Amino acid sequence: xxxxxxxxxxxxxxSGTSVKIECRSLDxxxxxxxxxxxxxxxxxxxxxxxxEGSKATYEQGVEKDKFLINHASLTLSTLTVTSAHPxxxxxxxxxxxxxxxxxxxxxxxxxTRLLVL
Amino acid sequence: GQNxxxxxxxTATEGAIVQINCTYxxxxxxxxxxxxxxxxxxxxxxxYNVLDGLEEKGRFSSFLSRSKGYSYLLxxxxxxxxxxxxxxxVREPPNKLIFGTGTLLAVQP
Numbered sequence: 310x311x312x313x314x315x316x317x318x319x320x321x322x323x324s325g326t327s328v329k330i331e332c333r334s335l336d337x338x339x340x341x342x343x344x345x346x347x348x349x350x351x352x353x354x355x356x357x358x359x360x361e362g363s364k365a366t367y368e369q370g371v372e373k374d375k376f377l378i379n380h381a382s383l384t385l386s387t388l389t390v391t392s393a394h395p396x397x398x399x400x401x402x403x404x405x406x407x408x409x410x411x412x413x414x415x416x417x418x419x420x421t422r423l424l425v426l
Numbered sequence: 427g428q429n430x431x432x433x434x435x436x437t438a439t440e441g442a443i444v445q446i447n448c449t450y451x452x453x454x455x456x457x458x459x460x461x462x463x464x465x466x467x468x469x470x471x472x473x474y475n476v477l478d479g480l481e482e483k484g485r486f487s488s489f490l491s492r493s494k495g496y497s498y499l500l501x502x503x504x505x506x507x508x509x510x511x512x513x514x515x516v517r518e519p520p521n522k523l524i525f526g527t528g529t530l531l532a533v534q535p
Contacts, residue, residue: 351527351528358522403470404523417469420468
């Protein structure tokens with residue numbers, strides 16, 4: 310149980326285009342999902358917290374107009390990188406939180422590697 | 427502010443024991459997690475500590491001292507497949523995970 314999927318796993322796009330990344334919880338409902346970015350050989354940086362049915366909460370320094378997050382249902386959150394530039398190239402990972410007293414309350418997706426040319 | 431520090435890289439020998447340290451200063455504390463991450467893959471959960479002391483789970487153990495803002499992950503009987511990055515993460519209330527800098531462990535024959 311507790312599987313999180315991401316789509317696509319890899320994407321290459323031209324500078325100036327927008328890219329949408331989907332994060333799905335496959336066998337559980339997630340009221341909260343998180344989006345992280347990871348640069349090569351670096352740790353995960355939290356970008357935003359996505360709550361179902363409400364606006365996302367962005368971390369300091371993350372542009373909300375550039376990284377659009379939509380959490381339309383309890384099993385799906387999307388991250389859209391708008392007007393992507395080469396510096397947006399990174400590994401984007403989502404995680405989904407399970408409500409309850411479990412000690413492992415966040416489950417991670419397999420990540421999406423974005424390359425902007 | 428938030429500060430979670432780990433050594434950048436470590437090297438150990440197959441069959442040996444290695445300890446990866448993590449020190450943290452965060453605005454809140456609701457548990458500390460250790461994750462393993464192989465290159466290009468998502469992190470996988472290893473351990474969780476919320477009370478002081480040692481939690482043992484097979485070849486992996488994790489220790490926490492809240493008063494010192496300190497944790498370590500202990501890996502015993504190292505195997506080549508244990509070569510990976512190990513991430514320490516503190517959960518700030520209510521549920522935000524803040525990751526440390528990560529430690530790249532290389533296990534040598």
